[in-house]
Amino acid sequence: MAVTFHRVKSSLETKIRKPGGKSITSAVTDARENLAALADTHLALIAERLEVLTTLVDPISDRPTDDRLDQIHALADECMGYCAGVDRSGLPECFLKICQLADAVSLSTLWLPGCFEPVLNMTRLCFGGVLDNRQVEVLSVEIHRCIDRLSAARKAPGLS
Amino acid sequence: MAEILPEGRLNLTAVKALCVDSNSQGLEILTQTLTGFGVDKLIRAHTAEEARKALRQDRFDIMLADARLSDESGYDLLRWLRRSTLEHNRFVPVILVTGHTRESQVQYARDSGANFVVAKPTSPIVLLQRIQWVARGGRVFVESDTFVGPDRRFKHEGLPNGVGRRSTDASEALGDASEPNMTQSEIDTVFRPQRVSL
Numbered sequence: 508m509a510v511t512f513h514r515v516k517s518s519l520e521t522k523i524r525k526p527g528g529k530s531i532t533s534a535v536t537d538a539r540e541n542l543a544a545l546a547d548t549h550l551a552l553i554a555e556r557l558e559v560l561t562t563l564v565d566p567i568s569d570r571p572t573d574d575r576l577d578q579i580h581a582l583a584d585e586c587m588g589y590c591a592g593v594d595r596s597g598l599p600e601c602f603l604k605i606c607q608l609a610d611a612v613s614l615s616t617l618w619l620p621g622c623f624e625p626v627l628n629m630t631r632l633c634f635g636g637v638l639d640n641r642q643v644e645v646l647s648v649e650i651h652r653c654i655d656r657l658s659a660a661r662k663a664p665g666l667s
Numbered sequence: 668m669a670e671i672l673p674e675g676r677l678n679l680t681a682v683k684a685l686c687v688d689s690n691s692q693g694l695e696i697l698t699q700t701l702t703g704f705g706v707d708k709l710i711r712a713h714t715a716e717e718a719r720k721a722l723r724q725d726r727f728d729i730m731l732a733d734a735r736l737s738d739e740s741g742y743d744l745l746r747w748l749r750r751s752t753l754e755h756n757r758f759v760p761v762i763l764v765t766g767h768t769r770e771s772q773v774q775y776a777r778d779s780g781a782n783f784v785v786a787k788p789t790s791p792i793v794l795l796q797r798i799q800w801v802a803r804g805g806r807v808f809v810e811s812d813t814f815v816g817p818d819r820r821f822k823h824e825g826l827p828n829g830v831g832r833r834s835t836d837a838s839e840a841l842g843d844a845s846e847p848n849m850t851q852s853e854i855d856t857v858f859r860p861q862r863v864s865l
Contacts, residue, residue, distance in 0.1 A: 512818075513808040515758045519682060519728045520804040528678025529705050531795065535672055538703025538791035545695060552692060584735060584766035584787070591696050591788035599788050606767030614770065 542592030549589035553598075553634060556582045560605070560627060570618040571609075579623075580609040597643030601630035604650050608657075617660035619653055626650050672792065677799065683708040685730040687718040687744070688764075689737035697731050697764070700791050704798070713737070715744040722748060722756045729798065734765035734776065734784070741765075742772070742779035749780040749815035758808055760801040760817075764789055780816025782806075 529537075560582055563575050571579065583605035590599040604626045612618070629646050632638045638646070684706050688694040691713070698709050710725065712718040715736050721727075730748075734741040741763050751757050761780070766787040768776050776784060783797045807818045849857075 508812050511810040513758070513810065515808050516804055517728070517758065517760055517801070518726070518755075519760055519798075519802045522681045522728060523677050523679060523799075523802040525678045525681060528676050528680060530676050531674065532672045534677065534679075534704045534795060535791045536703075537705075538700045538795075541699035541703045542696065542791070545692070545699065549692065580767070580769070581735070585690060585693070587766040587787040588690070588693050588696060588733075588764075588789070591700075591790075593788075603767055610767065610769050 539592070544592070546592045546594070549591070549593050553586050553589050553593070556586050557627075557631060557634065560630075564623040564627065567624050568620040570612065571623075573613060576609045576613045580606050580613075583609065595633055595636060596639045598630070598633045600640070600643050600647065601626065601633050604647060604654075605630065607654050608650065611654045611657040614662055615657040615660050616662050617657055619657065622653050622657075625653075677704075677795075677802075679705040679798075680707050682706050682728045683710070683726070685710045685712060685718065685721055685725075685727045685732075687712045687715070687730070687732035687736065687741065689713050689733065689735070693733055693764075696789060697733075700789060700794055701731070703791065704795060715739045715741075715747075718744055719747070722751075722753055726755045727759050729801070730759055730761045731794075732761065732763055734763050734768070740772075742776055742781075745779045745781055746815075760798075762794070762797055762801070777819070778814055780814070782817050 560579060563579050563582075564571055583602040587599050587602040587606070590602070605623075608623065608626055612622070625646070629638065629643065629650070633643060679701075684701055686694055686697040686701070686709060688697060694711055694713065698711060701709060710721050710727070712721055715738050718730075718732065722730075732741040732744060736744065745761055745763065748757055748759075748761070760782045763776070763779065763781045763784045764787060765776070765784055768784075782801045785793060785797060809816065809818050
């Protein structure tokens with residue numbers, strides 16, 4: 508197999524070094540202020556998505572269909588992005604857990620009835636500002652055990 | 668603990684960035700972050716198809732794209748770009764933004780040819796550090812049948828097992844000790860300032 512190496516100097520390397528510009532501290536501060544201005548919009552979007560997530564796992568005892576699992580993953584992924592300027596400790600981690608759980612369920616032969624309930628409850632509490640990072644970490648240990656159990660019962664590749 | 672930001676300045680006013688995200692708020696997050704950094708020239712694309720059109724028409728200095736687009740994945744867009752004949756843009760630094768990468772996609776993501784993959788939510792400081800890292804340059808661009816993109820290796824692993832050394836190879840090991848290690852007091856004696864009579 509032929510491998511070619513190119514030594515390329517990007518235009519970014521040249522332009523970023525030009526005199527002027529702003530200090531790193533100002534750049535980060537200004538970016539954060541811009542994101543904070545979007546916070547209200549994003550909080551409203553997260554609230555809406557949380558409602559949709561609740562309906563997608565209903566009834567809580569039944570395994571969501573593969574289509575629903577894809578939607579759950581996509582919505583949680585979207586909400587993770589919205590956390591950028593939002594001041595809610597632990598919230599991105601909650602949505603990450605939802606993504607991980609949806610992925611684990613989709614790949615597993617095992618179904619644990621009600622397994623989405625703890626992570627959704629944790630997410631709602633975080634959204635309400637009730638939990639902090641440390642508490643999310645503690646609660647996530649059990650959620651991760653669940654993910655590990657599902658992952659241990661993996662479907663053979665190529666099977667839906 | 669108070670956050671310590673690195674010192675220094677950067678000038679992104681002349682930089683032209685392409686931001687790709689099918690979610691309009693996701694696109695707003697990327698563009699507002701770059702605007703805060705001082706980027707004035709921003710082109711927005713909502714789909715991979717729009718991004719391709721922009722890449723064919725214009726020269727960019729950096730591209731930020733979400734991994735999940737409505738018409739195809741950001742990874743596929745990037746694979747297309749790296750294998751294209753767009754002589755300037757195919758080498759453009761690309762940072763992909765992803766939430767959770769599904770296990771089935773991890774290897775595909777790794778081999779897409781991104782300079783970096785950044786996790787959501789996009790933290791300004793992390794994104795700026797990645798931009799600075801990419802702007803430092805020095806990374807070779809690799810082109811092969813199975814991979815096209817910046818060299819994925821970040822550290823020198825040393826000689827692979829079973830490969831003979833050449834005379835020009837730098838020594839990777841000091842070799843085994845031939846005498847006992849010095850005690851701490853012996854080491855201290857070596858470093859203690861001593862009076863010398865001249």
